[in-house]
Amino acid sequence: xTGFQGCPGSRMVEFNKExxxxxxEGARVASQLRQWPIQLHLVSxxxxxxxxxxxxxxxxxxxxxxxxxxxxxxxxxxxxxxxxKLDAGQDVYREKxxxxxxxxxxxxxxxxxxxxxxxxxLVGLAAQALAESERKIPVRYVVAGLSGEVLQEExxxx
Amino acid sequence: xxxxxxxxxxxxxxxxxxxxxxxDEVGIGCVPCSVxxxxxxxxxxxxxxxxxxxxxLMARIAAVVFPGEVVKLPESKRAHSAGTREIRYSPPIxxxxxxxxxxxxxxxxxxxxxxxxxxxxxxxxxxILAGADFIRSFADRYHHAKExxxxxxxxxxxxxxxxxxxxxxxxxxxxxxxxxxAVERRDPEGVERSLSGYAAILAExxxxxDEILYPWMDRNLSTHQIGELFxxxxxxxxxxxxxxxxxxxxxxxxxxxxxxxxxxAIR
Numbered sequence: 001x002t003g004f005q006g007c008p009g010s011r012m013v014e015f016n017k018e019x020x021x022x023x024x025e026g027a028r029v030a031s032q033l034r035q036w037p038i039q040l041h042l043v044s045x046x047x048x049x050x051x052x053x054x055x056x057x058x059x060x061x062x063x064x065x066x067x068x069x070x071x072x073x074x075x076x077x078x079x080x081x082x083x084x085k086l087d088a089g090q091d092v093y094r095e096k097x098x099x100x101x102x103x104x105x106x107x108x109x110x111x112x113x114x115x116x117x118x119x120x121x122l123v124g125l126a127a128q129a130l131a132e133s134e135r136k137i138p139v140r141y142v143v144a145g146l147s148g149e150v151l152q153e154e155x156x157x158x
Numbered sequence: 159x160x161x162x163x164x165x166x167x168x169x170x171x172x173x174x175x176x177x178x179x180x181x182d183e184v185g186i187g188c189v190p191c192s193v194x195x196x197x198x199x200x201x202x203x204x205x206x207x208x209x210x211x212x213x214x215l216m217a218r219i220a221a222v223v224f225p226g227e228v229v230k231l232p233e234s235k236r237a238h239s240a241g242t243r244e245i246r247y248s249p250p251i252x253x254x255x256x257x258x259x260x261x262x263x264x265x266x267x268x269x270x271x272x273x274x275x276x277x278x279x280x281x282x283x284x285x286i287l288a289g290a291d292f293i294r295s296f297a298d299r300y301h302h303a304k305e306x307x308x309x310x311x312x313x314x315x316x317x318x319x320x321x322x323x324x325x326x327x328x329x330x331x332x333x334x335x336x337x338x339x340a341v342e343r344r345d346p347e348g349v350e351r352s353l354s355g356y357a358a359i360l361a362e363x364x365x366x367x368d369e370i371l372y373p374w375m376d377r378n379l380s381t382h383q384i385g386e387l388f389x390x391x392x393x394x395x396x397x398x399x400x401x402x403x404x405x406x407x408x409x410x411x412x413x414x415x416x417x418x419x420x421x422x423a424i425r
Contacts, residue, residue, distance in 0.1 A: 054382050076382065107385030138249040138388050140381065158249040158388070 009085060009116035013146060032074040040082040041089065045099035052105055053078040057097070057126065058112040059119050066112075066148040073112055073142075084113075084121030097129035101137060111141040115151055119143075127156050159220065159229050167201055168194025176222045184215055185369075190362065193325055196318040199232075204319060204374045248379070250387040251372045253395070254309070257301045258364045264292060264409050265364075268357040270416050272350040277341055286341055286349060288408065293334050293356065296405040300398050302327050308390045309375070312383055319371060326363040330356055 035049040040057070043050075056077040063069040063081075082093055100106045111126045113119035123141045130139050136158040143152040162170070167188045171178040178189040186205050188194065196204075198219075202212060213231060220229040247255055271289060276282035306327065310320050333356035340348025379387070395402065 054385060107389070108381050110381060136392075138381075138384050140248075154246065155248055155252075 007116075007118065009114075009118045015147065029068075029070055032070040032076075033079065035078055038079050038081050040080045040093055040096060041087070043080050043096070045096040046103050049078045050100060050104040050106060052107055054108045054110070055080065055100055055106045056110045056112060057082065057122065059083060059114055059122055061114050061119075062112045062144050065114065065144050065146060073110070077110065078106075082122060084125065085118040090121070090125060094125050094129050094132075097126055098133045101129065101133035101135050105135065106137060108137055109139045111139065113141065113143055115143055115145050123156075130156060130158070159232060162219070162223055163199035163202075163232060164197055166195050167191070167198055170198060170223075174222050177219055180215065180218050180222070184211060187365070191322065191366075193318075193322045195321065200318060204370055206373065206377065245369070245373050247372060248376050248384045248388075250309075250384060250391050251376055253391055254301070254304065255368055255372065257296075258368060260406060260409055261297050261301065261360060262364055263413065264289075264297075265357045265360050267409075267412055267416055268353045270420070271412070272353045274416060274419055277346050277349045278344050283341060283344075286337070289353075289412075290334055290337055290341075292405055292408055293330075295401060297360070298327070298331065298334075300394070300402070302330075304391060304394055308394070309387065312379065312387070313375070319374070323363070323367065323371060326359055326366075330359050330363070333359065 035047070037043055054077045056073055056079050058069075058073070058079065058081050060081050060083045063074075066072065080096075084090065087093070097109070100109065109126060111123050113122050126139055126141070130136065138158060139156040141152075141154055141156065142150055145151045167181075168191070171181075171189060171194070181188050181201075184205075184207065186201060188196070188201060202215070207215065216231045220227075220231065268289075271285075275285045277286055306324065310324070313320060333352045337349060337352035337356070340352055376384075
């Protein structure tokens with residue numbers, strides 16, 4: 001017990017640097033990003049790079065936790081990022097996700113969130129948008145641990 | 159050990175029956191399989207056992223085949239083994255599992271169906287032919303066609319596991335052909351024999367797909383392929399929607415009819 005009583009999403013944790021695995025020194029990891037902008041408020045859901053695409057909606061913190069984010073999650077996908085806790089205008093987010101389904105006719109949506117409870121709000125937004133959209137597609141969510149490990153992978157009910 | 163891994167399972171069980179018992183114990187039901195051409199290596203991979211269980215299984219098989227010898231066990235080729243045995247299907251595969259539920263409800267009725275409906279009467283023939291129509295249309299033209307024409311094409315055609323499944327489909331079709339010939343001959347024993355053959359094939363076939371093939375496919379399909387499959391299945395479902403409802407109602411009504419008849423018989 002740490003005695004911390006507040007939000008788990010804000011709890012201070014320092015990882016033991018002695019035990020961190022070695023990075024890949026010298027081997028540059030190529031970026032798999034293929035569009036700009038990426039913030040969900042800034043993107044148009046009907047932009048050409050979303051048309052028929054496999055879309056990744058990542059919580060802001062997730063790429064920093066996941067050492068191989070570009071190859072394991074971003075490769076081959078169009079991206080948007082958002083924070084379900086701090087960002088204003090979540091209704092706008094829901095409408096944009098709906099527009100991905102109904103107008104951009106995306107192929108799949110993967111929602112990547114952190115294990116902290118507030119991050120589940122992004123999965124909730126995607127589930128609401130899916131329930132309200134006319135066109136159904138496979139929607140998967142992945143929960144990442146603070147050290148970047150995948151803790152859970154599930155499909156939402158289409 | 160490598161040679162052992164490349165041995166067809168039926169041949170291995172034939173030479174070492176204890177291997178069949180070991181596989182049974184860990185829920186790998188290869189013993190009753192009528193084909194048995196899958197290689198041991200592929201079977202171990204397809205069942206995705208947790209790493210410790212897989213290692214224990216290989217050690218037990220090695221002890222049967224090479225008694226008293228120290229054998230170097232193979233390392234798992236997979237990046238990680240399953241931590242759980244609970245099956246979670248992707249949306250398109252889940253749709254196929256739902257169709258299996260309708261087919262299993264029909265298959266469960268077949269023993270009573272064969273007993274209750276007499277092919278020598280007009281009414282009996284009509285119901286038996288309606289059952290044959292369910293098998294040919296819902297189970298085969300709709301469900302099996304989604305598998306053979308869409309799902310299986312995402313994988314290497316010559317994979318043993320796919321050959322086994324397609325062989326099951328062919329044997330099921332042969333049973334329906336025999337059923338129709340028995341109806342033509344007004345042959346009640348032929349009707350019962352073909353329906354019972356069909357029920358046995360389908361019960362085992364559906365179990366293999368739900369518990370082994372589909373989870374393995376889900377692990378090997380990319381997210382992009384899952385999306386494509388979902389869209390293709392949706393097109394077929396939309397085209398077959400009215401008939402799908404009709405055959406769902408057929409099974410509902412058959413369950414009610416047979417239940418009413420069994421209640422009548424008890425009185």
